[in-house]
Amino acid sequence: MPQPSTPDSGQPSADGELPAAQYIAGLARKRMAAGVIFRDAAGRVLLVEPSYEPNWEIPGGVVEQDESPWAAAERELAEELSWHRPPGRLLVVDYIKPYDARPEGIVFVFDGGLVTDNDIAEMKFADGELLSASLHTVAEARRKVKPILADRIASALAAVDQGATALCEQGQRIV
Secondary structure: OOEEEEEOOOOOOOOEEEEEEHHHHHHOOOOEEOOOOEOOOOOOEEEEOOHHHHOOOOOOOEEOOOOOOOHHHHHHHHHHHOOOOOOEEEEEEEEEEEEOOOOOOOEEEEEEEOOHHHHHHHOOOOOEEEEEEEEEEEHHHHHHHOHHHHHHHHHHHHHHHHHEEEEEEEHHHHE
């Protein structure tokens, strides 16, 4: 693929390099999201109930422009749960194919560590985006979340146990 040239004349340089603006305009755009897996000592996972859709989620959300995935995860925890905790290690990188009018994307899932019932009782849902949060077994989670997220949760929990990072496509672990 042609690389960018530094001058932005609109014409390729003598060695065939495209002007930077033209090169950048031709790059693929991917949406990104970041989430955090919290679990309790019994292995249940924390799910949150959004006010805007019927399916439950893990805490997290969209990575904004000029924001890293780990900063997005930390920001979302503060916005959604009033928790000020940095995310732990990366558990999952999941490639999502385009669907509906949405472009392809990448989802990052970080380890939030262990939580207690007391931690959950102290949550504050300040902005109305979330209605509730609770701990669920993996089987219970599968009934509350979309299938792709259920697979991503299973991959994340396996990654915790293995001390690894799972590479996934559509929630299915490939590495």
